Amino acid sequence: MFRKIDCVMVRVPGLTPAVEFYTRVFGLRPLWRDGVSVGMGMPETDAEIVLHTMDLPGDPSVHYLVDDVSNAVAVARSAGCVIREPPFDVAIGRCSVLEDPFGNLVGILDMSRGPRPI
Template identity: 60%
Template sequence: MLRKVDCVMVRVDDLEAGVAFYTGTLGLSEIWRDETSAGLAMPETDAEIVLHTTDLEYEVHYLVDDVRAALKTWRHTVRKAPFEIAIGWCAVLEDPFGNPICILDMTKGQR
């Protein structure tokens, strides 16, 4: 079901300052941006660090082929039913220990 870690969400108070730090100090490359977030590429992987200024509950997002299809085989708690995002669909599952598992797909394509 899970293919890889797709992105790690990092909260920043100032998007411009966050992008400047992560690109200038840590050497990441900005690959997209919207009003509240920016995607940064890491070398030698296609996983992204996503800087954001909003309050989000989940930091790690796992990529699946199709969120709605994945839910058909999920036998545990679904915290949040599938909802649309810019690149496809997202849902929040729960493991047997109460931890969130945020999954997303890219059925609408990359940014």
């Protein structure tokens, strides 16, 4: 039986610097670790990012909900991220696309305009 799990695989060249970066910049916490991967927990959710060194195809990006995209872009830039797409407006707020120091795309979104009406 298949069950829904909120997990994204992110390839990195080395686990130790990637764990430090994702903990410091994005507030993730290590949940488990083996020789080739580390499960990182996201705050206030059971979603998991798996940092790994395996040669696997994977999702090209991770998406984070933030309080303020402009502030998050500034923090990420100062931490070594490249801004691939500067903040832009969407129906519910603002978005931006970053690239982490390991070459992975990171999408950020705020809901400064509120959720879509039902």
